[in-house]
Amino acid sequence: MSVADPHIDPRPLSAAGKPLTSRGEATRGRILAAAEHVFAELGYHEASIVKITEHAGIGLGTFYLYFDGKQQVFEELVIDLNRRVRRSMAEAMAGATDRISAERAGFEGFFRFTAAHPALYRVVREAEFVSPETLRLHYTRIVEGYESGLRAAQAEGDVDPALDPEVTAWALMGAGELIGMRYLLWERDADGAPPAEMPASVVEDMARFIRNALSPRARTEGPA
Amino acid sequence: MSVADPHIDPRPLSAAGKPLTSRGEATRGRILAAAEHVFAELGYHEASIVKITEHAGIGLGTFYLYFDGKQQVFEELVIDLNRRVRRSMAEAMAGATDRISAERAGFEGFFRFTAAHPALYRVVREAEFVSPETLRLHYTRIVEGYESGLRAAQAEGDVDPALDPEVTAWALMGAGELIGMRYLLWERDADGAPPAEMPASVVEDMARFIRNALSPRARTEGPA
DNA sequence: AAGAGACCTGAATCGGGTCTCATGTCTTGC
């Protein structure tokens, strides 16, 4: 066995695939951007490493210097998208005065992201079948923020104290997802282009629905 | 070119693949049942025709006498599951007296189906990525029933007339889906077994949420 | 200017999938 081959290390980057130089950093970024594009266009299973590397303008083998395989890039992508969705929601909520309108603003932030990147949000949902743990992480992170907002709102009397914050948070998130799917991902104009934003009437209807669901019930019949 | 080969027709069943005899009928059923099993266990892309035919105990070629390919069986399966989910919901709603409790019962029917066949409901959701049109059909059919129920309830004054029935129906369905996912598909006991049914407390919380969302608002301030 | 890493490459290997088709077997009508 040879003691000191000139080509010992097929993967000179750090073992985890992290680049050590800015040149490597750039290549890694190109792969990730190409993966985003290809997964969004084709879905996980139609996408292939070849297509990703071609789109990135690099050699096939280069991919494996930075990632273990298709699944790993996909997961990294979903985690990144999760960050971006939550940022969009947080930004939208920033200006809200009371709690109920903060919830409403959160939905608008979510819808804004989905409208801006319809295909990307589909990538996130596909994680249910590609990497369930990652999807769990995605939803759980969003719900956490939601839930603590609801608790705080209950403490201030803005939200019905009888509602369980966790169940309510999941229910609201599900409502937002299907509304986004129905009115943003499915709706196409004559040219097949997706709408630029959620129709105002739908936003209003959703706001009404949320307000109904969350507001403390006006006492409908007196104690006697 | 020969005029009358003894083996002209490689597909003697009717062109659409419908069997003409009860023997063929039975085989077709075996394939469908096997497909249900395999798709539920492995998901669409891990599933293969070979695995399906093996599970059905038939030859590989036989599959193609009845179906055009993997996608077609999958779609047929989703449509069948849609029927079964709606039947479960309809049965649960049958006994309800007023409209609001009918909505609640519908959810219970949905949860019952999901709890009884967790993997199957995942198959339905995977249709989003395998056959979007079929998923659309699935959701649309469920929403239609929902929506007309809401309209009727509004006419009777049981549901807030300011709510848009369509948007509300989609929102409610989305809420049900995520609650089902969170508390039925994700929850596992120590042995990794899924819960046999939705926890009563979650059902109660959901019922409260729905009642809040739908009930006509008690007038909070008078008209003047 | 030369050596040492870091980085890049794509032909080749390997595995697994779909679908066809030439050749059966079963069942029914007569």
Next chain:
DNA sequence: GCAAGACATGAGACCCGATTCAGGTCTCTT
């Protein structure tokens, strides 16, 4: 009891994708 369809079969043609690897190239540092 024997055609004539209906039905069944699985080897093989064909395709495509993931991953490896032996051999480059690029860019610093001294």
